[in-house]
Amino acid sequence: MFISKQVKQSLYISVSLALVIIVVPLFLSLNPSAPDSKQEKTPMATNAFGVKVEKNPTQSQLTELGVTTWPKWECGPSKFPWSFTVTETMYLLKGKVNVEVDGHEGSFEIGAGDLVVFPKGMKVTWDVIEGVNKHYSLEK
Secondary structure, three states, X not given: OOOOHHHHHHHHHHHHHHHHHHHHHHHHHHOOOOOOOOOOOXXXXXXXXXEEEEEOOOHHHHXXXXXXXXXXXXXXXXXXXXXXXXXXXXXXXXXXXXXXXXXXXXXXXXXXXXXXXEOOOOEEEEEEEEEEEEEEEEXX
16 A cells, blocks of 8 residues: 655654653643642642741641641831741731841742741841731741
8 A cells, every 4th residue: 555755744744743642641631740630739838947938838838737827927127136936837928128147148038928937936137128018926
């Protein structure tokens, strides 16, 4: 049976396209690490000088932690030293803070939407750039 070069090319393109149309969605539906708009994306946590900072945690994570039941604290722009006598977890509702950790050069910034954990015994200087409103939880 003789098949022309053009027909072979057309068949090759059609089969390739069919594979892409069928295989890619199948792969994405079976691969748990593939992006899925139905799943909440897990935010990445970073560690700055021993402080855990998680940018924009998921709503389900905040609900699981009970963040809205935590006490609130707020302050306007200011600069002051602070010592954490217990581990403190906070969720910043608004504001921006530049944090300097005693004994370390440099600083890092936290702000609205961040879930932050400061370890017990840490001494810092808070430079509140924009007024802060946060929920906080103290380790018991």
